[in-house]
Amino acid sequence: MKIYADNAATTKMSKKAIEAMLPYIEEYYGNPSSLYSEGQKAKEAVEGARERVARCINAEAREIVFTSGGSEADNQAILSAAAIGKKNGKTHIISDTIEHHAVLNTLKKLEKEGFTVTYLPVHENGIVRVNELRAAVTDRTCLVTIMYANNEIGTIQPIKEIGGICREKGILFHTDAVQAVGHIPVDVKDANVDLLSASAHKFHGPKGVGFLYARRGIKLESLIEGGAQERGRRAGTENVPGIVATAAALEEANASIADLSKKLEKLRDRLILGLNRISHSALNGDERMRLPSNVNFCFEGIEGESLLLLLDDKGISASSGSACTSGSLDPSHVLLAIGRVHDVAHGSLRLTLGDDATEEEVDYIISSVEEVVTYLRGFSPVWRDLVNGKSKFIL
Ligand SMILES: *Cc1c(COP(=O)(O)O)cnc(C)c1O
Numbered sequence: 542m543k544i545y546a547d548n549a550a551t552t553k554m555s556k557k558a559i560e561a562m563l564p565y566i567e568e569y570y571g572n573p574s575s576l577y578s579e580g581q582k583a584k585e586a587v588e589g590a591r592e593r594v595a596r597c598i599n600a601e602a603r604e605i606v607f608t609s610g611g612s613e614a615d616n617q618a619i620l621s622a623a624a625i626g627k628k629n630g631k632t633h634i635i636s637d638t639i640e641h642h643a644v645l646n647t648l649k650k651l652e653k654e655g656f657t658v659t660y661l662p663v664h665e666n667g668i669v670r671v672n673e674l675r676a677a678v679t680d681r682t683c684l685v686t687i688m689y690a691n692n693e694i695g696t697i698q699p700i701k702e703i704g705g706i707c708r709e710k711g712i713l714f715h716t717d718a719v720q721a722v723g724h725i726p727v728d729v730k731d732a733n734v735d736l737l738s739a740s741a742h743k744f745h746g747p748k749g750v751g752f753l754y755a756r757r758g759i760k761l762e763s764l765i766e767g768g769a770q771e772r773g774r775r776a777g778t779e780n781v782p783g784i785v786a787t788a789a790a791l792e793e794a795n796a797s798i799a800d801l802s803k804k805l806e807k808l809r810d811r812l813i814l815g816l817n818r819i820s821h822s823a824l825n826g827d828e829r830m831r832l833p834s835n836v837n838f839c840f841e842g843i844e845g846e847s848l849l850l851l852l853d854d855k856g857i858s859a860s861s862g863s864a865c866t867s868g869s870l871d872p873s874h875v876l877l878a879i880g881r882v883h884d885v886a887h888g889s890l891r892l893t894l895g896d897d898a899t900e901e902e903v904d905y906i907i908s909s910v911e912e913v914v915t916y917l918r919g920f921s922p923v924w925r926d927l928v929n930g931k932s933k934f935i936l
Contacts (some may be wrong), residue, residue: 626683
């Protein structure tokens with residue numbers, strides 16, 4: 542069996558998205574800034590895609606800026622809000638400890654420039670407490686940036702409540718919605734969101750393209766200097782095929798959210814139930830407030846990397862929040878933030894199901910993980926110490 546269970550890392554492009562982009566590679570390859578017909582066709586396509594993307598999140602076309610993806614949108618949103626804040630003498634930002642590095646590293650940069658950032662803790666279930674956020678607001682706060690849904694543990698934050706507080710206090714609210722858009726309903730007006738980032742390759746669109754929603758009247762800083770594309774908010778010739786495919790992929794994903802999430806939630810809960818039967822294991826993140834396709838577990842006494850390699854031998858592609866996969870010595874900052882100790886965090890596994898997942902596949906994943914975890918524990922010195930009582934079980 543071959544199972545791709547790493548859809549939070551990236552997704553396969555949908556047929557509709559591929560078909561949508563082809564005419565803009567083969568035929569209407571003109572530059573949207575050109576006056577002849579190939580160029581005008583391309584321009585119409587970009588503007589049409591802008592309308593369609595906007596409609597999917599209940600925004601207006603002029604509020605959408607196409608970017609190179611989620612990271613760029615996060616950078617632009619945060620740096621723009623910070624620039625507005627600075628102009629008004631406000632240099633305090635509120636965020637949390639489980640954000641994506643596109644957000645965390647942008648905040649770090651701002652801290653070096655004199656901004657103060659409050660990183661709200663998340664609780665054991667991976668969710669920010671709204672009353673703590675309210676208490677962190679000062680008269681110098683210019684921005685709150687809290688992700689819609691977490692890419693590792695799948696937790697969904699109380700975005701509407703947070704948006705309400707920000708609106709009430711006159712603070713800009715940005716949300717990294719890369720894992721949410723196309724997967725759960727997102728409505729920027731209903732949730733009082735001012736700035737929102739999304740990425741096409743997370744909802745079956747192409748890689749290297751995404752968008753930033755900026756509510757009307759919010760002035761965006763340009764990260765890339767050059768031509769006047771995107772109304773001067775993002776220079777560079779538009780990625781026409783990518784933008785058209787983004788709109789096609791998002792419309793398709795949005796149309797299936799209701800049915801698909803019902804199906805995936807069932808499979809997710811079956812997977813959670815099955816993995817919970819493995820001794821000394823624990824689910825990471827909240828059981829209910831989580832993305833329909835996300836399962837994240839810790840298994841005591843093993844290394845996430847070995848688990849991934851052996852699962853790959855069984856045809857299962859998954860991911861881990863342990864050290865080597867992230868290219869650093871420390872395990873996932875998200876797992877540490879929800880209170881997992883280093884050793885336990887190293888033995889983590891993230892499975893993010895695809896739209897076509899089946900019960901049979903889920904059962905195969907459960908039995909494979911069980912087999913591999915037992916095998917690895919068989920020669921793990923850490924596990925031996927736990928079993929012999931030399932160290933204490935945590936899970
Ligand atoms: C993938 C991801 C990003 C980065 O998006 P890119 O398009 O790959 O730059 C940002 N935030 C979250 C939550 C993500 O999952």
